Amino acid sequence: MTPGHLLVAGLNLRKGLANATRRPRFLRWLIEVSPDILLIQETQSAQAANQAVIPGYRRIAGDLSLTSWARDGVAARPVGAARWYQTLEAHGRLIGNVHLSPSSGRERADQLSQLLEANKPGQELDLLAGDFNLAPRRQDGIFGDRLSTFTSGAERSAFRALLDGGGLVDVLAEGEQEFTFERQLRSQTSSFRCDLALLRQGIAERSVAAYDHSPRSSFSDHSAVLVSIPVGAGRVPARPEDDPATAVPAHTAMRRSTASPWAQWVATALAPKAAGGRVLDFGCGHGRDVRFYNESGFHAVGYDTDPMFAAALPPEGTFPVITMLFVLNTIASPKQRLAALRQATAHLDDDGVLLVATRSPQEVERQASTRSWDAVGDGYWSSRARRTFQRGIGTEELRHLGVCGGLTVSAQLPKRSWPVGASALLFRLRDAQRGRPTAGRRPAATGVLTTSMADTLF
Known part of the structure; x- marks a missing residue:
């Protein structure tokens, strides 16, 4: 394969x-x-x-x-x-x-x-x-x-x-x-x-x-x-002049009358993990899952960068449980997907878990075919007028994003079938990432070294 x-x-x-x-x-x-x-x-x-x-x-x-x-x-x-x-x-x-x-x-x-x-x-x-x-x-x-x-x-x-x-x-x-x-x-x-x-x-x-x-x-x-x-050839956009950077992820948010099945699973399966009942819904949209968590006795916080959701205040501290549901598949740039995942990871307890779910490649390709979505970047316009983007992300690609963001698949990955059309992984911090090491960064230099080759040993 x-x-x-x-x-x-x-x-x-x-x-x-x-x-x-x-x-x-x-x-x-x-x-x-x-x-x-x-x-x-x-x-x-x-x-x-x-x-x-x-x-x-x-x-x-x-x-x-x-x-x-x-x-x-x-x-x-x-x-x-x-x-x-x-x-x-x-x-x-x-x-x-x-x-x-x-x-x-x-x-x-x-x-x-x-x-x-x-x-x-x-x-x-x-x-x-x-x-x-x-x-x-x-x-x-x-x-x-x-x-x-x-x-x-x-x-x-x-x-x-x-x-x-x-x-x-x-x-x-x-x-x-x-x-x-x-x-x-x-x-x-x-x-x-x-x-x-x-x-x-x-x-x-x-x-x-x-x-x-x-x-x-x-x-x-x-x-x-x-x-x-x-692996494989890239997709040619239907309109080459389109700029995927103009996509608006917030426009994909759904209004639900009930909590998502993901939130219901978190409230049951991860309740022992949520020390003090603390849960962060990163990319919470309209916040229905956040309300469900709080109604279920958790102390939940929602965060979404788009001010239209009134949840743009960055969360404080770290959390034992973070959810990031159907966020990455609406972001039109691989670099921005990694940046968003890292932003969520920055709020994860050293021993915490991060549940990430996306639309699957099979589901997005099916919808793109039946609804005649136009290709753009590495995904599709699900609505050109509303500037909504969708990319199907499989568990393999999702794992790669996690590894690049300092995560690894958790041993606590639930043994169950997720809803049709979705990919999901439960992540934890890689062992060496706990404590958030800062190696690799230092202040910028102030000028040019004028002495002879003092640093010739590489």
């Missing part, structure tokens, strides 16, 4: 796969993330006598240093391999795993030029991820409180040429500044965003990408790169 999306994880493991202390921590992280494709740089020591294995995964390419893996059941094959670069094909997507030279800027610039030459018509990479050992922009490298001089202008020129000539997008360069590697050198902190995910234009808009900084507090000194990429 061909998946709708592939979850790819890239990570510099710092030779820890066979390390007696770090290996168990890595495997625990891997179980919670469970990527379809795993791209590892510095897998294990070159002096290792045997190649370490990863339970549930098979090695596609590489030996002791640069390795690419596929989860059991995921169709993948090697396409090309070198000491510092590998390509594999998985369900029609061409994926590259890279580890550029850690010691020579001239060699890195040359390797980037080689990557551009290899990215030929008919052989275009859909995703290139790994440890580039450079700061692609000046603000991506900081030494102390100054901009780093580690990365040369020639390297940045070669990197920009790869993006422009290869039709690639540095998708994790957007938003708040994050760093994927930190080290103390000469009593100063050296910080870099060197672990990158480059997505092909046209795929980037339909994908979700995120940094996971939790490995740095457990088994590596690098952050992981997480990318969920779609």
Whole structure:
């Protein structure tokens, strides 16, 4: 069966796969993330006598240093391999795993030029991820409180040429500044965003990408790169001039005379979990479920960003139970879906659960066909006049969103059939996310480092 999306994880493991202390921590992280494709740089020591294995995964390419893996059941094959670069094909997507030279800027610039030459018509990479050992922009490298001089202008020129000539997008360069590697050198902190995910234009808009900084507090000194990429061709909008960003999710809200079946299940099955009876309905719309919870003896709070619902005051504190019902499928951008999920997750207790439900792909496709909905973005206009958007989201894609947002599927996932036409998962925070670590962010630099290469050790 061909998946709708592939979850790819890239990570510099710092030779820890066979390390007696770090290996168990890595495997625990891997179980919670469970990527379809795993791209590892510095897998294990070159002096290792045997190649370490990863339970549930098979090695596609590489030996002791640069390795690419596929989860059991995921169709993948090697396409090309070198000491510092590998390509594999998985369900029609061409994926590259890279580890550029850690010691020579001239060699890195040359390797980037080689990557551009290899990215030929008919052989275009859909995703290139790994440890580039450079700061692609000046603000991506900081030494102390100054901009780093580690990365040369020639390297940045070669990197920009790869993006422009290869039709690639540095998708994790957007938003708040994050760093994927930190080290103390000469009593100063050296910080870099060197672990990158480059997505092909046209795929980037339909994908979700995120940094996971939790490995740095457990088994590596690098952050992981997480990318969920779609499998299959994109949909062509009926009217190309349409802008899905004009969608108004609030216009999809339904007025109900009774509580939803989801709220009724929460009040029964999750009541023991709701310490103090606290429940947050994130994206509550007209608030019928909130009233039901309060009528049932819970202390429920509703939140919805649209002021038309009079529930736009951000909730205070955290909650043991949060519901997010039929919100994500009305948001017309994958990045905005992830942002909304993260916003809800920010209010989740360390031991809490988050119930997310969406319309299923089968249901949305059925309605789009019978009602002649126009395609737009990665979904449909359910009403062009009201600017209402719908995308069917399956449990696989929903899990990927959760993983990118620091969640994992809860062991408490109920064993029952949800209403026809819906997808649902019960999430909890991943173990390493509890306590909300802040690794990966630090204040911006104030100027240019003028001393000689004080931070040459990467």
